[in-house]
Amino acid sequence: MTFEERLTEIRRRMDAQGLDRIVAVHDGAHFIEKPDPVLVLTGFKSLGPCAVVLERGGRMTLVVTPAWDASRAARPGLHVVPAGDVVDGLAGLLDGHGVTGSVGLAAAPFGIAQRLTQLVPDAKPADDTVFVAAARKTDTEIAHAREATRIAELGFQRLLEIARPGVTEDELAVELRWHSKSLGAEDNFVLMCAGPHNKAVAPSHGRRLQAGDIIVVELTPSYRGQLVQICRTIVVGEASEVFRNKYALVVDAMHQGIKAAQPGVPMARVCQAINEVLEAEGYGEFCHPPHIRRRGHGLGFGSIEPGDVALDNQTILEPDMLFMIHPNQYLPETGYLLCGEPVLMTAQGAVPLTVQTATLAEIKL
Amino acid sequence: MRTMHPTLLIGPADWDDQQMPLEEFKARLDALWRDDWQAGGAIVYGDAADHAALAYLTNFTPKLEPGIALLSRNGDARLLVGGGINMIPAAKPLTWVGNLLPLRSAAKTAAEWYTTLPGGSGLMLIGGDAMPYAMHNEIVAALGPDVGVDDGTPIVRTLMRHKSPRELAAIQEASLILGEAIAALQQAKDQGVSAAVLAAEHVAWHRGAQDVRSLFSLDGGRTLLPFDVPVSQAVDPLQVYLAVRHSGYWAEGFAMLSGRPHGPLIAAEAALQAVLAQVAPGVTPAALNETIATAMPAFGPHPVTAPSVIGIGLALQQDVAFDEPLGVGEVLSLRAGVSDPQQGSAMVSAMVAITESGCDVFWSAA
Numbered sequence A: 001m002t003f004e005e006r007l008t009e010i011r012r013r014m015d016a017q018g019l020d021r022i023v024a025v026h027d028g029a030h031f032i033e034k035p036d037p038v039l040v041l042t043g044f045k046s047l048g049p050c051a052v053v054l055e056r057g058g059r060m061t062l063v064v065t066p067a068w069d070a071s072r073a074a075r076p077g078l079h080v081v082p083a084g085d086v087v088d089g090l091a092g093l094l095d096g097h098g099v100t101g102s103v104g105l106a107a108a109p110f111g112i113a114q115r116l117t118q119l120v121p122d123a124k125p126a127d128d129t130v131f132v133a134a135a136r137k138t139d140t141e142i143a144h145a146r147e148a149t150r151i152a153e154l155g156f157q158r159l160l161e162i163a164r165p166g167v168t169e170d171e172l173a174v175e176l177r178w179h180s181k182s183l184g185a186e187d188n189f190v191l192m193c194a195g196p197h198n199k200a201v202a203p204s205h206g207r208r209l210q211a212g213d214i215i216v217v218e219l220t221p222s223y224r225g226q227l228v229q230i231c232r233t234i235v236v237g238e239a240s241e242v243f244r245n246k247y248a249l250v251v252d253a254m255h256q257g258i259k260a261a262q263p264g265v266p267m268a269r270v271c272q273a274i275n276e277v278l279e280a281e282g283y284g285e286f287c288h289p290p291h292i293r294r295r296g297h298g299l300g301f302g303s304i305e306p307g308d309v310a311l312d313n314q315t316i317l318e319p320d321m322l323f324m325i326h327p328n329q330y331l332p333e334t335g336y337l338l339c340g341e342p343v344l345m346t347a348q349g350a351v352p353l354t355v356q357t358a359t360l361a362e363i364k365l
Numbered sequence B: 001m002r003t004m005h006p007t008l009l010i011g012p013a014d015w016d017d018q019q020m021p022l023e024e025f026k027a028r029l030d031a032l033w034r035d036d037w038q039a040g041g042a043i044v045y046g047d048a049a050d051h052a053a054l055a056y057l058t059n060f061t062p063k064l065e066p067g068i069a070l071l072s073r074n075g076d077a078r079l080l081v082g083g084g085i086n087m088i089p090a091a092k093p094l095t096w097v098g099n100l101l102p103l104r105s106a107a108k109t110a111a112e113w114y115t116t117l118p119g120g121s122g123l124m125l126i127g128g129d130a131m132p133y134a135m136h137n138e139i140v141a142a143l144g145p146d147v148g149v150d151d152g153t154p155i156v157r158t159l160m161r162h163k164s165p166r167e168l169a170a171i172q173e174a175s176l177i178l179g180e181a182i183a184a185l186q187q188a189k190d191q192g193v194s195a196a197v198l199a200a201e202h203v204a205w206h207r208g209a210q211d212v213r214s215l216f217s218l219d220g221g222r223t224l225l226p227f228d229v230p231v232s233q234a235v236d237p238l239q240v241y242l243a244v245r246h247s248g249y250w251a252e253g254f255a256m257l258s259g260r261p262h263g264p265l266i267a268a269e270a271a272l273q274a275v276l277a278q279v280a281p282g283v284t285p286a287a288l289n290e291t292i293a294t295a296m297p298a299f300g301p302h303p304v305t306a307p308s309v310i311g312i313g314l315a316l317q318q319d320v321a322f323d324e325p326l327g328v329g330e331v332l333s334l335r336a337g338v339s340d341p342q343q344g345s346a347m348v349s350a351m352v353a354i355t356e357s358g359c360d361v362f363w364s365a366a
Helices: A003-016 A037-042 A067-073 A086-091 A110-119 A127-131 A139-162 A169-182 A241-260 A267-280 B022-035 B052-058 B085-094 B106-114 B133-143 B153-161 B165-191 B193-206 B263-276 B285-294
Strands: A021-026 A050-055 A060-064 A078-082 A100-103 A191-195 A214-219 A221-223 A230-236 A322-325 A329-331 A335-337 A341-346 A349-352 A361-363 B039-046 B067-072 B077-081 B099-102 B122-126 B149-151 B211-216 B238-246 B249-257 B309-311 B331-340 B344-355 B358-364
Touching: A003 A037, A003 A050, A003 A127, A021 A037, A021 A110, A021 A127, A037 A050, A037 A060, A037 A127, A050 A086, A060 A067, A060 A086, A067 A078, A086 A110, A100 A127, A110 B133, A139 A169, A139 A214, A139 A221, A139 A230, A139 A322, A139 A341, A139 A361, A169 A191, A169 B193, A214 A335, A230 A341, A241 A267, A241 A322, A241 A329, A241 A335, A241 A341, A241 A349, B022 B052, B022 B153, B039 B052, B039 B106, B052 B067, B052 B122, B052 B153, B067 B106, B077 B085, B077 B106, B085 B099, B106 B133, B122 B153, B165 B193, B165 B238, B165 B249, B165 B344, B165 B358, B193 B211, B193 B238, B238 B344, B249 B331, B249 B358, B263 B285, B263 B331, B263 B344, B263 B358, B285 B309, B285 B331
Parallel strands: A021 A100, A060 A078, A230 A361, B039 B122, B077 B099, B122 B149
Antiparallel strands: A021 A050, A050 A060, A191 A214, A214 A230, A322 A341, A329 A335, A341 A349, B039 B067, B067 B077, B211 B238, B238 B249, B249 B344, B309 B331, B331 B344, B344 B358
């Protein structure tokens, strides 16, 4: 799918819903779980709040703040309006005629969203018009995902080189982000922590690594606005036999999930396949909150469809969908274990983008 | 200053009670209640992009998901953090607040907390404009129509203007790191734009920066760009913007590096030096702005460096009252930028703290 074909699909959906235009807004605070309709519609990753008006006829206008950043947004066929304030910039573009759909409103900051609702009081929520249409990645996004995966795997190698007792989690995290930037990633969601028995994966802080720690890490570089993630577990020292066996169990669950991800199958089936492996070993109670919320997720920064790998997600999988499959399981014997791969749906099923899927890593001391 | 916002804040943000002891936060809270004597409590919102007020009152930097502090005039403090109950241990080192609760069901939690306040208490909502629309509406609905909620954000912004000695020390350290990073940039500038910027960032991170942001120019300073993909070419002049955060506090710097005389840079540096000579208590930001503008009459002002005078601290950019005299303890970033289609562009800046006798220059590009 090309970018233009996706735009055509979005406009087709607008037509089907009787929308004359959509107004899509994003605050410029890029977050892994917050989809960015402006990025989907224009390919522009903003510094500040920005908005797009897409008319059913195809005319598209992008309001950019700060105004001095407008030249970076220039693209063929896109009318760019520099503005000091995104809502003020929109005000001159909306004449009040026709049916308007809003995208991104619920996640927008109150200070923007409230004024926007006053500007277009009758706007109908139309998030799906944009985000569901972007559930399948474009050829360019897929190429970017492959490059981001390469960077993620190199980042993991870097982590194995530098993780030693005495180093703080924070020091590791900043080095990993810097390293991935040096390889071309403009951002990296490095969620990493360590301890003898982790209850979850959490943002790094000042704790120093100790021998015997378990490092759990989500490395999530973004290459030109496309995120991918790998989830890994490292033992600082030598893993026990029990630990190795339990990790192998979680890896097996992940591969069962990958195998279950087939075109035409609901996403829930992927989660179910993972749960079945763990339930068979007596870990049923750990397959639910607070131990686990989901078994994977979509990958932004644009659309985060097809959504979570969760039992309540009935989204039907299609080729060119990109998402994470990560069992990321708490087990009482080991604590929280991370293993996960970015997978691309193909006509034959889900294919990991990684060269090396998760195995337990050990740092010899 | 707008920079590309990272998806996760990853630098060191633990609460250091030697550096910023509890008494500092208690004094801030006392001032908050003093300035709104009717409020029985405050709901303070912060997220990764906008959390200066939350950090000011709790030291908490919401690295991942938003945080909401529920602060009572009677001293009770609760902090709602994202990610579920298993994430709470990871949030504890970041704040002096001992009572941490999950952010999920924030509206219900806030409404229940309100019932612990004396009957009829008014509330302050701080940072409410940054709160996601859906969350804001849920909280207001949960509190009910009879609860008076005032916007307390301006009160905190005013309190944050005048820095304590501990805050000044943090900003001075951030400025020192900024200076070392710019020096590294100078050293590496012939290795290509990205290599130079990465060298500067690396120095800052290794000096313990909590966050580092950068922008650079490929057109001689006319526009600034965030990092997209590596740029191997070297440019002269090299215009950069670098912001460094340490212990919660920001320092920022515009610097132009060139191996040869560059008219716009000479003009911008002269304007910066002129304004540095003028900074003192009692002078207004408007007067400083005027000095910068009139010191470089041959050039137009650069749109990126407008306004020329900003406040800085826990927020990377804090508006200043342009017509109010500056007071001791305020910290400013002074920016001189010129842009001319024929002659070219340049931007330079300085970090200053207002003192009794004038100002301390924490860092300057001129």
